Amino acid sequence: MPDFIDIARGVLLEPAGLQESDLESVLDQLLSYRIDAADIYFQSGRIESWVLEDGIIKEGAYNIEQGAGVRAISGEKTGFAYTDELQLPALLEAAKTARAIARAGEQRSIRISKAPSTQRLYPPINPLTSLTEQEKVDLLRRVDAEARRQDPRVKQVIVSLVAAHDVVLVANTDGTLNGDVRPLVRLSVSVIVEQGERREQGAGGGGARDAFSYLIDQDRALGFARDAVNQALVNLEAEDAPAGAMTVVLGSGWPGVLLHEAIGHGLEGDFNRKGTSAFAGRIGEKVAASGCTVVDNGTLAGRRGSLNMDDEGTPTQNTVLIEDGILKGYMQDRMNARLMGCASTGNGRRESYAHLPMPRMTNTYMLPGKYDPQEIISSVEKGLYAVNFGGGQVDITSGKFVFSASEAYLIEHGKVTRPVKGATLIGDGPEILTQVSMVGNDLQLDQGVGVCGKEGQSLPVGVGQPTLRIDELTVGGTNT
Amino acid sequence: MSNRKEMMEREARLEQLVSELLAEAKKQGASAAEAGVSSDTGLSLTVRMGDVETIEHTRDNGLGITVYFGQSKGSASTSDLTPQAVRDSVKAACNIAKYTTEDSCSGLADAELMAKELPDLDLYHPWDIDVDAAIELGKVCEDAARSLDDRIVNSEGASLNTHAGLHVYGNSHGFVGGYPTSRHSLSCAVISQQAEAMQRDYWYTVGRAATDLELAESVGKKAAGRALGRLGARKISTREAPVIFQSDVATSLLRSFTGAIRGAALYRKSSFLLDHLDKKVFPDFVHIHENPRQLKGLGSAAFDGEGVATKAKDLVRDGMLKSYILGSYSARKLGMQTTGNAGGVRNLAIDPGELDLGALLKKMDRGLLVTEMMGHGVNMVTGDYSRGASGFWVEQGEIQYPVEEITIAGNLKQMFQQLLAVGCDEECRGNIRTGSWLIENMTIAGS
Numbered sequence: 052m053p054d055f056i057d058i059a060r061g062v063l064l065e066p067a068g069l070q071e072s073d074l075e076s077v078l079d080q081l082l083s084y085r086i087d088a089a090d091i092y093f094q095s096g097r098i099e100s101w102v103l104e105d106g107i108i109k110e111g112a113y114n115i116e117q118g119a120g121v122r123a124i125s126g127e128k129t130g131f132a133y134t135d136e137l138q139l140p141a142l143l144e145a146a147k148t149a150r151a152i153a154r155a156g157e158q159r160s161i162r163i164s165k166a167p168s169t170q171r172l173y174p175p176i177n178p179l180t181s182l183t184e185q186e187k188v189d190l191l192r193r194v195d196a197e198a199r200r201q202d203p204r205v206k207q208v209i210v211s212l213v214a215a216h217d218v219v220l221v222a223n224t225d226g227t228l229n230g231d232v233r234p235l236v237r238l239s240v241s242v243i244v245e246q247g248e249r250r251e252q253g254a255g256g257g258g259a260r261d262a263f264s265y266l267i268d269q270d271r272a273l274g275f276a277r278d279a280v281n282q283a284l285v286n287l288e289a290e291d292a293p294a295g296a297m298t299v300v301l302g303s304g305w306p307g308v309l310l311h312e313a314i315g316h317g318l319e320g321d322f323n324r325k326g327t328s329a330f331a332g333r334i335g336e337k338v339a340a341s342g343c344t345v346v347d348n349g350t351l352a353g354r355r356g357s358l359n360m361d362d363e364g365t366p367t368q369n370t371v372l373i374e375d376g377i378l379k380g381y382m383q384d385r386m387n388a389r390l391m392g393c394a395s396t397g398n399g400r401r402e403s404y405a406h407l408p409m410p411r412m413t414n415t416y417m418l419p420g421k422y423d424p425q426e427i428i429s430s431v432e433k434g435l436y437a438v439n440f441g442g443g444q445v446d447i448t449s450g451k452f453v454f455s456a457s458e459a460y461l462i463e464h465g466k467v468t469r470p471v472k473g474a475t476l477i478g479d480g481p482e483i484l485t486q487v488s489m490v491g492n493d494l495q496l497d498q499g500v501g502v503c504g505k506e507g508q509s510l511p512v513g514v515g516q517p518t519l520r521i522d523e524l525t526v527g528g529t530n531t
Numbered sequence: 532m533s534n535r536k537e538m539m540e541r542e543a544r545l546e547q548l549v550s551e552l553l554a555e556a557k558k559q560g561a562s563a564a565e566a567g568v569s570s571d572t573g574l575s576l577t578v579r580m581g582d583v584e585t586i587e588h589t590r591d592n593g594l595g596i597t598v599y600f601g602q603s604k605g606s607a608s609t610s611d612l613t614p615q616a617v618r619d620s621v622k623a624a625c626n627i628a629k630y631t632t633e634d635s636c637s638g639l640a641d642a643e644l645m646a647k648e649l650p651d652l653d654l655y656h657p658w659d660i661d662v663d664a665a666i667e668l669g670k671v672c673e674d675a676a677r678s679l680d681d682r683i684v685n686s687e688g689a690s691l692n693t694h695a696g697l698h699v700y701g702n703s704h705g706f707v708g709g710y711p712t713s714r715h716s717l718s719c720a721v722i723s724q725q726a727e728a729m730q731r732d733y734w735y736t737v738g739r740a741a742t743d744l745e746l747a748e749s750v751g752k753k754a755a756g757r758a759l760g761r762l763g764a765r766k767i768s769t770r771e772a773p774v775i776f777q778s779d780v781a782t783s784l785l786r787s788f789t790g791a792i793r794g795a796a797l798y799r800k801s802s803f804l805l806d807h808l809d810k811k812v813f814p815d816f817v818h819i820h821e822n823p824r825q826l827k828g829l830g831s832a833a834f835d836g837e838g839v840a841t842k843a844k845d846l847v848r849d850g851m852l853k854s855y856i857l858g859s860y861s862a863r864k865l866g867m868q869t870t871g872n873a874g875g876v877r878n879l880a881i882d883p884g885e886l887d888l889g890a891l892l893k894k895m896d897r898g899l900l901v902t903e904m905m906g907h908g909v910n911m912v913t914g915d916y917s918r919g920a921s922g923f924w925v926e927q928g929e930i931q932y933p934v935e936e937i938t939i940a941g942n943l944k945q946m947f948q949q950l951l952a953v954g955c956d957e958e959c960r961g962n963i964r965t966g967s968w969l970i971e972n973m974t975i976a977g978s
Contacts, residue, residue, distance in 0.1 A: 101627075104799070107634055111627035115609035115616055127579075132588040135610050148588050151662070184630045207799050243801050243912065250800060252912045292917070294940060294976035295769035325579075326685055327722055329729065405591065405610075444905045444919070448722055448731035449764075451936050453906035453919035475908035475917040475938050477976075527908065527917040527938025529974040531769055 055175050055359060056165055059220040059230030063093040067137040071163055074222045077139075078161045080146045081123050082224055085156035088385065089123040089149070092362060093137065093220040094404040099179045103191040103210040120404040121145040124386050125153035133405045163222055166229040169366040170350060172357045173260035175232035178214040181262035187212055190238075190263070190272060198242055198276040204287070205280055206250075207243035212236075214263065221364040229364035235259075235355065235511060237500060238266050240276045244283040253283025254457070257498030259353045275498070282439060282458050285470045292459065292474035292528025298431050299476065299524040300462060302438035303424070304495035307514035310345055311415050311503065312443035312452040313480040314338075318372050318380075319410040319505075320387035320398070322447050329450030329481050330378065338378045339484030342420050345373040347382055349397055349413030355499040356414035356513030363399035363408055370396045372415075373484070384410045402508040412503060416515030420490025424518040427489045429465040435526050436460045436467050437476070450480040475527040483521065491518030538655070542697055542709050545570060548612070549701040552596050552621060556703075559625045561598035563639050563703045565837070568594045568612075571696030574662065578669030579688030581677075586662060589694070596621055600628045602637045636863035639837065644859075644869065645706040646840035649833045653826045655711040656740035657695040665691045668717065668747050675751030676721045682762065683755050687720035687731065693741070706838040714829070715741050719751045723758040730764065732757035732903075737960050739827045757902075760923075764933035767924060767977045773898035773951075774939055774973045775891055777922070778958035780904055781968040785819070787909055787916075787943055788812075789876050792852065794861020796911060803914030803944050804852065812852045813947050816884070819847035823877035830962035836874035844870065846879070880964040883955040891954045891969050893928035899975055900925055901939060914943035920975075937977040946970050 064070070074091060081089040096116040102109050119142060120133040130152030132145040182190070191210045198208045217233040237258030244251055255278030259265045266272040301309060322328035330338070339345070349367025351357050358367045363385050371379045383391070384399030387410055400411035428436060436459065443454030455475045460467045496515035503512040545568045556564035575587040594617065595608040605627030607620040660668075673689035692715065699709030718735035734753035736745035776784060788804075796802035804812065813819075823841035825831050835841055837859055845853045857865070858873030886894060905919030917940040923930045954966030 099623075101630075107632035108630060109632070109634060109637075110604060110606060111631055112606040112608065113620065113623035113627060114607065115611050115620060117609075117611040117616070128583055129585045131585065132590075134590065135592055135612070145588075152583070152586055184626070188630050207801065209799070243799065245800070250805075250912055252801060252910070292940075294938075294974045296976075296978050325687070327687060327729075327731065405589070407585065407587065442907045444907070446731065446905065448729050449761075449935060451905070451919070451921070453908070453938075455906055455908040455917065472913075472915050473908065473910060473917065474940065475906050475919055477905070477919045477936055477938050479936060525766075525936065525938065525976050525978070527919070527940050527974075527976045529917075529940045529942075531771060531974055531976075 055232050056228065056230035058175055058232050059218050062095050062218045063137065063220050069137065069139065073139050075161055075163055077142045077146045078222060078224050080143055081150045082159040082161060083156065084150040084153040086123045086125045086150060086153045088224050090221055090223045090363065091142065092120045092404050094118060094217065096215065096217045097179055098213065098215045100211060100213040101187055101191060103195050106195060108188045108191060116403060118404040121149045122407060123149040123152055127390060128152045129407060131407050161224055161226055163226050163228045166227040166364060170359050172350060172352050172359055173234060176234050176262055177216045178234040178236050178262050179216055181264065190267065194240060194272050194276045197273040198240060198280050201277060201280040202244065202284060204244040204246050205242055206245045209241045211239045219362065223364055227364055229360055231359045233358065234261060236261060236263050236265060238272050238275060239500060240279040242279045242283050244287055246287050249287060251283050251286035253279040253281065253286065255279035256500045258355055259499050260355065260357060261353050285458055289470040289472045291530040292471040293435065293526055294528045294531045296523050296525050298434035299521045299526065300427055300431060300434060300436045301519045301521065303491060303493045303518045304515060305497040306437060306440055307416050307497065307516035308440050308443050308454050310417055310516060311412060311514045312445040312454055313478060313483045314345055314372065315412045315415045316445045317447045317450065317480050318382055320381045320383040320391065321410050323381050324387045324391050328447045333378050334380065336378050337376050338481055339373050339376040340487045341376045342490050343373060343376050343484050343487055344418040346371050346418065347412055347415045351414055354414050354496065354513050355501060355511045358413065361397045361399045362401045363395065365395045365397040365399060367397035367413055382410045382412065384408055400510055402510060406508050409505060411505060411510055412512050414496065414513035416496060417517065419492050419494035419517045422489045422491050424491045424493050427491055427518050427520045428462060428467060430489065430520060431462045431465060434462045436462050445480060451477065452480050453477045471528065477525045477527060486522045486524065487519055488522050489520035493517045538697065538711050541570065542699065542711065545697055545699040546707055546709060549699050549707055552617065553701060553703055555618065555621045556596060556598045559621055560600065561625060562601055563599040564596060565639055565702035566596040567698065567700040569696060569698040571694055573692065573694035574665060575690065575692045576665055576669060577688045577690045578666055578673050580686055581670060583666050584688055594620065596624050598624045598628055599638055602633045602635060603628045603631045604637050605631060636860055639702050639704060640839045640859035640869055642704040644839045645704055646708060646834035646838060649708050650824065652824055652831045652833060654739055654831055656713050658693045658713065658715050658741040660693060672717055672719050672747035672751040675748040676719050676755040679752055679755040680759055682723045682725060682759060683721050684724040685722035689717065689719040689751065692716045700838060702838055708834050708838065713739055715744060717744055717747060717750055719754040721754050721758050723762050725762040730758055730761035732761060737829065739829065761921065761933050764921060764935035766936045767934050767975065769976050771972055771974055773895050774970050775895055775898065775900045776968045777900060777902045778954060778956050778965055778967045780901055781965045782958055782961065782963040783904065784968060785879060785881060785963050785965055789856055789879060790911055792855045794855060794857040794865065797855060798861050798864035801912045803912065807852050808855065810852055811850050813847055813850040814950055815850045817847055817850045817950065818845065818882040819879065820845045821876050821879050825878045828878040830877035832877060835871045839869055839871045839873065841871045841877060878962060881953055883957050883966045884953045886952055886954050888954055888956045888967055891952060891967055892925050894952060895925060895969055896928055897926050900930065916941050916943050916946065937975055939973050939975055941973040
C-alpha cells in the first residue's frame with residue numbers, strides 16, 4: 052500500500068502543480084515575522100449522502116470541500132486565513148494575512164521533510180466508490196424492509212447513508228510534512244411507530260472509518276433498523292419519567308456520552324490553560340471513585356473518532372485522563388501544550404481547512420471494572436436504568452452538564468420493570484464520578500454515530516463505557 | 532467587498548455562474564434544475580485578557596445545484612468554484628438522479644409563484660473597520676466587563692465578527708435573484724468567582740449595520756452583570772411551580788413551535804402539532820406572525836429557497852394555528868400550497884403583552900425564572916420536554932437567589948396552552964422576537 056502522505060500529495064499538491072519548495076516558500080514567508088509556529092493545512096473532502104423515505108430513494112447529494120488554511124501563532128495569539136484556491140499566489144496571500152498577528156522579524160528559512168510514517172488505523176481508501184450506486188440504494192431498501200418487517204405499527208422509516216473521503220496534508224514550520232487519508236461511513240435509521248393516537252420515535256445507526264462493507268458485514272445495517280424499531284416500540288409503552296435525585300444505572304456503550312460531557316470537555320487543554328474549566332489546576336486530585344479509569348484513545352482501529360494523525364500532524368495516542376479516580380492529564384493540541392509546557396497529545400482537530408484547530412476528543416471511554424451488569428441492576432432498590440441517549444451539553448466553567456435519555460426503564464426492587472419516557476439528566480462534572488459505586492465488566496464502545504460540537508465546529512467522535520451505577524443523579528422527568 | 536459598485540459586478544458574475552450551471556445541467560440531460568451560489572468575506576477576532584487572541588480572515592464560497600430528471604432528483608455542492616469542480620458537481624448531481632426514485636411531489640416550485648419584484652430590503656451595510664479598530668472595540672468591550680467588579684476573575688474574551696456577502700439563486704423557470712447582505716456582531720463572555728465556584732455568562736449584539744449594534748461597553752457590562760448574578764447559585768428541591776422563560780430563552784420555545792409546524796415534520800407524522808390547523812394551540816391572546824420582508828431584518832429575504840415570493844402572514848391568530856411552514860415539496864406531500872418557507876421562517880414575532888419582566892415576576896409571585904437552558908431534551912413527536920436549566924428562584928414577586936443544576940419538564944402542547952402571559956421585554960436580536968413567557972406549571976427536578 053502506498054504511504055498516506057504520498058496519496059495526499061498526489062491529491063492535493065500535484066493537480067495544482069505545487070512542489071514542496073512552494074510549501075517552503077509559504078512557510079518562509081510566515082517565518083519572516085516573529086512567530087513561534089505556523090502551519091499550512093490542505094484538505095480535499097468528498098461527502099456523498101443518500102436518503103430513503105416513504106419507501107423510496109428520495110434524494111442524494113454530493114459535496115466537494117477543498118482548500119487550504121494557513122495559521123501563524125505568536126505566544127497566545129493566532130492569525131488565520133484560508134483559501135479555496137490551491138495555488139501558490141493564493142497561499143502566499145493567506146500567509147501574509149495570517150502572519151500579521153506578529154511583527155516583522157528576521158528572514159528564516161525552512162526545509163521540510165516527510166514525517167516518519169505513523170499508524171495505520173484504517174485503510175487509505177475512498178469509501179464513496181466502495182459500493183456501486185445501485186448497491187447503495189439496494190442497501191437502503193433492505194434496511195427499510197427490515198424495519199417495516201419488525202412490526203405493523205411501524206409507519207415511517209427514514210434511512211440515510213453517508214460516506215466521507217477526506218485527504219489532508221499538513222506542513223509545519225518545525226519542518227515536518229504529514230498526511231492522512233480518512234474514510235468514514237455511517238448509516239442512520241429513524242422510525243415512527245403508531246398505536247391508536249400515540250406516536251413515538253426510535254433511532255439506530257452506526258459506522259466506522261472503513262468501506263461500506265463494514266455496514267453490510269454481520270448484517271450490521273439491518274441490526275440498526277431493528278434497534279430503531281425496538282426503541283420506538285418500548286417508548287410506546289413508556290410512562291412519565293420520575294423527577295428528582297435518584298440512583299441511576301447507565302447501560303454500556305453510547306451512555307458513555309456522560310464521560311464526554313461531564314469529564315471530557317472540561318479536560319480539553321485550552322480551557323485549562325485559560326483557567327476557565329472547573330477542572331483547571333486539579334491534576335493529581337481525586338475526581339472520581341476508585342476503580343474509575345477514563346481515557347481518550349485516538350488509536351483504536353477503524354473507530355469513528357480515531358485518526359492516524361491529528362489535524363496538526365501529530366500521531367494520535369491513548370491518553371489517560373483519570374486513573375483509578377485521580378485526575379492525570381489534559382487533552383492537548385500543539386499551541387496549548389507549548390503554552391502549558393507539555394507535549395501535544397495528538398488531540399488538535401479542526402472541522403475543515405476553514406476552521407482553526409483546537410483540543411478535541413477522539414474516542415473517550417471508561418475502562419471496565421469487576422461487576423456483572425446484572426449484579427449492578429440487582430443492587431438498586433429503586434432507580435432509573437438508562438440505556439440510550441440523545442445528545443448532551445456542558446458548561447465547562449460551572450461544571451454542570453446534561454445528557455438526554457431516549458430509552459430508559461424503572462428499576463424496582465433490583466429488577467428492570469417499566470419503560471419511562473425520555474428525560475434529561477443533570478449533574479456536576481467534577482463531582483459525578485465520585486458517585487460511581489459500581490463499574491461493570493462489560494465495556495462497550497458506541498456504534499459509531501457520535502458528533503461533537505465546540506465553538507461552532509462539528510467533528511466525529513466516539514464514546515464508551517461499561518455499565519455504571521451512579522448513586523445519585525438528578526433525573527428530569529415530570530413525575531414528582 | 533465594501534464598494535457597492537464592486538458588489539454589483541460580483542452579483543452579475545454570480546448570476547452568470549448560476550445560468551452556466553443551469554445550462555450545464557440541461558446539457559447533461561436534466562429536465563429542470565435549480566442552483567444557488569454564495570460568496571462571503573469577513574473578519575472574526577477575539578480579544579482576551581486585554582490583548583488580541585485570534586484574528587481570522589474568512590472567505591467562503593459555495594455553490595449548490597439540484598437537478599431533476601422528470602421527478603427524480605440529485606444534488607451536489609462545492610466550496611471549490613473552479614470550472615472543473617463546477618462541472619464535476621453537475622455531473623455528480625445528474626448521476627445521483629439516475630438512482631433516486633420518481634417522486635410525484637418532487638420538482639421546482641410552481642412557476643407562477645416565483646417572486647416577481649425583488650424590493651431592496653436594506654440588508655447590506657458593510658462595516659469598513661480595520662483590524663486595529665476592531666481590536667480596540669473588542670478591548671473596550673472586554674475591559675468594561677472585567678472592570679465592573681473584582682469578582683470578575685477571568686474571561687473568554689470579546690469577539691467581533693463582521694461579514695458581508697452575496698447570495699444568488701436561479702432555476703430553470705427562468706427565475707434568477709440575488710442580494711447582498713451584511714451581518715456584524717460583538718459578544719463578550721466572562722467568568723465570575725466566589726469562594727471556589729466559577730460562573731460564566733455572556734452577552735452579544737448583532738445587526739445588519741454596525742450602527743445598529745449595542746455599544747461595546749454596554750455589551751461588556753451586561754455580560755459581567757449576568758456572570759455576577761449567577762454567583763452563589765444552588766440546587767433546589769424537586770417541585771412543581773410556575774416558570775418564566777426570560778425573553779432570550781423564550782425564543783427557543785418559539786423555535787420548538789415552528790419546528791412542529793414545519794412541513795417535513797408534518798408529512799413524516801413526527802410532530803406533536805399534527806392536524807392542528809385551525810385548532811387552538813395557544814390561549815386567545817396569542818398572535819404569532821412572520822414578516823419576511825422587514826427592512827434590515829436578520830431573517831429577511833424577498834424570495835425563499837425556491838424562488839417563491841415571501842409574504843407576511845399570521846401563523847397564530849387568537850391562539851388558533853392559521854398556517855403551516857411549507858416549501859413546495861412538503862406542501863405537495865400534504866396536498867397544500869407552499870407558504871414560501873423553503874429554508875425556514877423569516878422574522879418571526881409574537882405580539883408583546885403589557886407587563887415588563889418585573890411585573891411578570893409579580894404576576895407569577897412564586898416560581899422559577901429561567902435564564903439559561905442546556906441540552907436538547909425536546910421530543911418533537913410527542914412534545915415531551917425536559918431540559919437542564921439555571922436561573923432564579925422567585926418569592927412574592929422578587930428574585931431570591933440564583934439556582935442551577937435543575938431540570939424543567941413538561942409537554943410543549945400543554946405548555947403552550949398554559950401560557951399565562953407574554954412580556955413586553957422583547958428580545959429583538961435574532962430571527963425570533965418575543966417577550967418573556969410565563970407558564971402556569973412545570974416540573975422542576977433538583978435535589
